[in-house]
Amino acid sequence: MKNRMDRLRHLLEKEELDAYLVTNHYNLRYLTRFTGTTAIAVIAKDQAFFITDSRYTEQAKKQVPDFEIVQNRGPIFDEAAKLCDKYHWKTLAIEENDITFAQYAELEAKIASELVPTSGLVEGLRQVKDQSEIELIEKAVEIADKGFMHVLETIQPGLTEIEVANQLDFFMRSLGATGTSFDTILASGKRSALPHGVASEKVIEEGDLITLDFGCYYQGYVSDMTRTFAIGEVPDQLHEIYNIVYEANRRVREIARPGMRSDELDSIARDYITEQGYGDYFGHGTGHGIGLEIHEGPVVSPRSEEIYEVGNVITDEPGIYLPGIGGVRIEDDLLLTPEGNRVLTKSPRDLIVL
Helix, strand or coil, X not given: CHHHHHHHHHHHHHCCCCEEEECCHHHHHHHHCCCCCCCEEEEECCCEEEEECCCCHHHHHHHCCCCEEEECCCCHHHHHHHHHXXXXXXXXXXXXXXXXXXXXXXXXXXXXXXXXXXXXXXXHHHCCCCHHHHHHHHHHHHHHHHHHHHHHHHCCCCCEHHHHHXXXXXXXXXXXXXXXXXXXXXXXXXXXXXXXXXXXXXECCCXXXXXXXXXXXXXXXXXXXXXXXXXXXXXXXXXXXXXXXXXXHHHHHHHCCXXXXXXXXXXXXXXXXXXXXXXXXXXXXXXXXXXXXXXXXXXXXXXXXXXXXXXXXXXXXXXXEECCCXXXXXXXXXXXXXXXXXXCCCXXXXXXXX
């Protein structure tokens, strides 16, 4: 944790900020490893304070040893105001994307320090994963891989999409997951053309192509994978787009590396799909970062010029979606390394026909 705090303090010094108020739940967990639900933190050059109420003070003493624990008995921002007064901080950085207008007004009324809205300071640090984070993501991916194999072994015509999704959720929890990364996307038949077709009451039928996009949380970190498979034979056009998506996914896995630009990596998949005549049916970005959140930086998008670094964990998820016919997406999680990338997801990518 000290390294993370040092990196943040370096940014504060660079931006000439005296202190930083942490209100975002994910940023708080990243900086403190606190797993409770109600707390804020204030970090300055030489001090670090963790503010929470009586429900969590004992937990905080164990989980947040490098911070001075402050118990709030009234409004939580009152304690932050007292600290600003005590240490005469001229500027207090706040997380503008997390603070509501009402909270900003409350802070402004109570705190003498100048409030400086900031965006992405901690989120930027979170993009580069350390070894402990990588190990947790690897475990979350391992659970998801086993979950996919469980689905292949248990799915059958007559079950509903939601029944299969629930069975998958329960199975991953039995392996140590604390929950799903998001509402499981399980879209069968013509519904597979819905990129975010969350599992429904639709009955799975013989001849359905099924897109399954899912993941799990393991000790705060997520996995995210997609596989498309078939229950019985499917039309030739669906085989065609499967092969195209497979190749687009493979090309990204082959070339993704630190130093590449986001739009450059996105174009590897997008240009190939376009060359094959299906560019109009690939409407989303090729990928995104994962970590404490299911969507975090860096992205793999035609609208971003971010430069990738060693330690980024990104998804590789091209897709083709044909309305009224069906769709295909294949998604892997990639860890960027000095040599290029390491594919974390191990599940087979060839079209499986059950």
